[in-house]
Amino acid sequence: xxxxxxxKGRGAFELAVRFALDAPIVGLFGHSGAGKTSVVDAxxxxxxxxxxxxxxxxxxxxDSARGVDVTIxxxxxxxxxxxxxxxxxxxxxxxxxxxxxRRALVERxxxxxxxxxxxxxxxMLRRRPMTLSGGERQRVxxxxxxxAQPRILLMDEPLSALDLARKNEVLDYIERLHRELRIPIVYxxxxxxEIARLADAAALLDxxxxxxxxxxxxxxxxxxxxxxxxxxxxxxxxxxxxxxxDTADSLTRLAFAGGELLVPRIAAPAGAAVRTRIRARDVALxxxxxxxxxxxxxxxxxxxxxxxxxxxxxxxRLGCGGAALVARITRRSLGxxxxxxxxxxxxxxxxxxxxxxxxxxx
Amino acid sequence: xxxxxxxxxxxxSLRVAVVSVAxxxxxxxxxxxxxxxxxxPGKTLVDAAVHLPLVLxxxxxxxxxxxxxxxxxxxxxxxxxxxxxxLAFRWTGAALAAAIMGFPLMVRAIRLSFESVDRRLExxxxxxxxxxxxxxxxxxxxxxxxxxxxxxxxxxxxxxGEFGATITFVSNIxxxxxxxxxxxxxxTQVPGAEPQALHLSLLAVxxxxxxxxxxxxxxxxxxxxxxxxxx
Numbered sequence: 001x002x003x004x005x006x007x008k009g010r011g012a013f014e015l016a017v018r019f020a021l022d023a024p025i026v027g028l029f030g031h032s033g034a035g036k037t038s039v040v041d042a043x044x045x046x047x048x049x050x051x052x053x054x055x056x057x058x059x060x061x062x063d064s065a066r067g068v069d070v071t072i073x074x075x076x077x078x079x080x081x082x083x084x085x086x087x088x089x090x091x092x093x094x095x096x097x098x099x100x101x102r103r104a105l106v107e108r109x110x111x112x113x114x115x116x117x118x119x120x121x122x123x124m125l126r127r128r129p130m131t132l133s134g135g136e137r138q139r140v141x142x143x144x145x146x147x148a149q150p151r152i153l154l155m156d157e158p159l160s161a162l163d164l165a166r167k168n169e170v171l172d173y174i175e176r177l178h179r180e181l182r183i184p185i186v187y188x189x190x191x192x193x194e195i196a197r198l199a200d201a202a203a204l205l206d207x208x209x210x211x212x213x214x215x216x217x218x219x220x221x222x223x224x225x226x227x228x229x230x231x232x233x234x235x236x237x238x239x240x241x242x243x244x245x246d247t248a249d250s251l252t253r254l255a256f257a258g259g260e261l262l263v264p265r266i267a268a269p270a271g272a273a274v275r276t277r278i279r280a281r282d283v284a285l286x287x288x289x290x291x292x293x294x295x296x297x298x299x300x301x302x303x304x305x306x307x308x309x310x311x312x313x314x315x316x317r318l319g320c321g322g323a324a325l326v327a328r329i330t331r332r333s334l335g336x337x338x339x340x341x342x343x344x345x346x347x348x349x350x351x352x353x354x355x356x357x358x359x360x361x362x
Numbered sequence: 363x364x365x366x367x368x369x370x371x372x373x374x375s376l377r378v379a380v381v382s383v384a385x386x387x388x389x390x391x392x393x394x395x396x397x398x399x400x401x402x403p404g405k406t407l408v409d410a411a412v413h414l415p416l417v418l419x420x421x422x423x424x425x426x427x428x429x430x431x432x433x434x435x436x437x438x439x440x441x442x443x444x445x446x447x448x449l450a451f452r453w454t455g456a457a458l459a460a461a462i463m464g465f466p467l468m469v470r471a472i473r474l475s476f477e478s479v480d481r482r483l484e485x486x487x488x489x490x491x492x493x494x495x496x497x498x499x500x501x502x503x504x505x506x507x508x509x510x511x512x513x514x515x516x517x518x519x520x521x522x523g524e525f526g527a528t529i530t531f532v533s534n535i536x537x538x539x540x541x542x543x544x545x546x547x548x549x550t551q552v553p554g555a556e557p558q559a560l561h562l563s564l565l566a567v568x569x570x571x572x573x574x575x576x577x578x579x580x581x582x583x584x585x586x587x588x589x590x591x592x593x
């Protein structure tokens with residue numbers, strides 16, 4: 001459980017963020033300049049708010065009303081920065097143990113050997129940070145933060161400096177350490193893909209305010225998200241479950257509240273919960289069930305809202321038996337099909353539009 | 363070969379320079395860190411005060427030391443009465459003069475290297491549980507070591523050559539305060555003593571070169587420690 005209620009006026013930029021979320025991985029989402037880093041800095045004690053309260057798992061770290069302000073080194077907040085910020089004069093092992101050596105014995109719960117195995121750091125213990133790749137450095141930074149025995153792990157866009165292959169490598173490690181160590185994580189990102197894949201609950205920040213907080217699917221489905229942030233990546237996030245794999249065609253069948261989805265085969269076993277993202281630009285609409293089409297996923301739904309956007313595009317929101325989908329179509333198609341709220345439509349989603357970045361494993 | 367007298371002069375000079383560096387280094391590190399990392403009212407004033415010996419005529423610094431630390435000066439009397447330390451006309455006074463004159467060089471070099479340490483590394487260390495002091499000792503200072511070595515060497519070299527402030531403050535007493543530059547000066551004032559002056563000058567050149575080589579060597583070790591196996 002993490003409760004944040006902070007206010008800080010900094011010249012032109014004013015921060016007034018308030019949310020309380022209880023989830024293993026909390027996503028902090030918003031575009032750059034929204035105040036995400038300020039919020040995690042306040043949680044870590046690097047930035048002192050003018051007023052407010054920060055409580056992590058029942059432990060007050062900051063409370064202006066009661067004069068509580070725990071110093072940075074006593075907060076036990078693990079912080080993984082955008083840059084790894086490894087200590088250049090120490091080898092990997094000394095970097096990893098830096099925090100551990102500064103904690104009392106009673107606070108030591110996370111074992112070095114466990115973290116070293118989990119993050120695959122064993123072969124590089126004697127090396128200097130200079131000689132590591134970007135992904136390796138970020139893994140060491142995560143391990144170092146974990147070994148400082150944090151109550152909570154803050155990750156501020158830990159993947160932003162990495163290329164796609166490294167991103168996936170580190171994402172896999174983050175998912176794994178979260179499953180194994182059960183340390184709550186606050187994950188900051190402006191990437192819908194990362195938030196959808198990792199976060200169970202999310203807070204959406206915009207211009208220094210928290211505009212929405214709640215379950216990830218709900219928050220990412222909000223119109224504020226669709227408006228501009230990441231115009232090719234936004235869409236709906238739905239919770240699904242693996243029904244079966246089709247080995248012959250290498251497909252996986254997923255069940256969700258609105259029916260079934262066929263996606264390229266994924267590694268999760270039958271019965272596993274899988275969070276899936278359907279980008280708005282990957283969804284086409286049809287007024288009648290189409291015949292003779294290559295599109296594998298045809299989902300019936302009802303129009304709940306039409307969001308006008310600038311330029312050629314509109315977003316049509318569909319309710320599909322409890323799940324929400326978003327389709328991005330042209331203004332012209334909207335007019336030609338005469339789409340209006342309440343109308344029954346078919347959403348068409350190509351199976352190939354689901355890629356690794358769109359399907360989270362849990 | 364240098365004579366016993368010459369060796370004694372070199373030994374005294376080295377003692378003065380080493381003691382001046384050793385005693386002023388902790389203060390220089392502290393002030394350099396404060397100037398590099400803190401902002402406070404009057405910071406410009408402190409900065410100016412540290413740099414003063416660099417711009418004042420050394421004789422003026424020596425005179426100020428004489429007024430303050432002389433047997434009847436306000437600080438000199440306190441030191442003598444309470445601690446039994448007398449600086450005026452002693453080699454320790456020469457060390458103080460050398461320390462004051464070398465201080466700005468030392469602080470500048472150390473401050474620059476503190477400023478080049480990424481502040482975010484210090485913040486990261488704080489989030490890992492390091493107290494301010496522990497972060498300073500384990501992160502800031504080791505990463506600034508090269509600048510500390512450079513600053514110490516500069517001040518050492520400056521101390522070996524110190525003349526004006528020394529002769530004004532502690533005079534030119536053979537065996538007590540007559541360091542290498544003072545001895546050379548004395549010989550040049552004596553008719554027919556040019557060979558001795560030349561001899562001592564050559565020794566001074568050798569010492570300075572050794573200091574230069576030493577500082578390069580220290581800097582290389584510091585660089586080596588920082589990025590050992592780069593590439």
